[in-house]
Amino acid sequence: MRHLSRTGRRSLALTAATLLSLGLGTATATQARAAPTAEVEIIDGYTRTVRESAGIAVECPAYQVLIGRAHSGDENGNTTYYCGFILIYGELVHVSPPTWSASQRESNSFFAAAPHRALVGRVHSGDENGQTRYATASMTWQGRSVTLTSYRWTPGQRESSSHSRAGAGEVMTGRQHNGDENGQTFYQYARVSLD
Known part of the structure; x- marks a missing residue:
């Protein structure tokens, strides 16, 4: 395992993550980790596009967190959510089951996750x-x-x-929106750390 290329290590970690998310296998630290080339790496994972107003709850699958979002048009337009896997020293980071926030009106919304928690899902209706x-x-x-x-x-x-989209080594932690589809949207990101 020490002689795997960076691409080989990434493929091994993604294969392990896919099997784990499907419930088809388990991975030990030895199996998932190879000689590190980077301390923290975030790899693109699940992507889903839904009609913004439809009230469809989008959650990142197991072992993934939100790393980006895009929206086009008004409330009848599409919203795309981007999830990603986090690897530390080539080993997959475990993500807890989600906790959902209380509802708030979109036109004057502000949400920031509690310290050291990442966004893993969102739902909007209307x-x-x-x-x-x-x-x-x-x-x-x-x-x-x-x-x-x-x-x-x-x-x-x-x-x-x-x-x-999140920068290198970052995950999404918050979002603010003012007004309708012509209003401003802001995103909060934070860097994954080993402290």
Whole structure:
């Protein structure tokens, strides 16, 4: 295992993650970890597009957290959610079951996950006067809590043509929106840490 290329290690970790998320196998630390080339790596995973107003709850599958979101048009337009796997020293980070927030009106919404929790889902129903909820989860690696640092908010962008993705080593932790589809949307991201 020490002689696997970076691509080989990534493939091994993703294969293990896929099997685990499907309930088809287990992976020990030895099987999932090879010689590290990076401390923290986030790999694209599940992507889903839904009609924004439809009230469809989107949750990242097992072992994944939100790393981006895009929306086009008004409330009848499409919203795409991007999830990703987190690897620390090539080993998959465990993500807890989700906890859902209370509902809030979308047109004046602000949500930031509790410290060291990442977003793992969202649901919205109706137009800008409809209700939005968020799902968050905690993360562990080798039984230790994963922490988040360097929290930051993005500049605002018009919701009707918005697209935002986490930077290297980051996960999504919050979102704010003002007004209708012509209003501004902001995203909060934080860096995964081994503290």
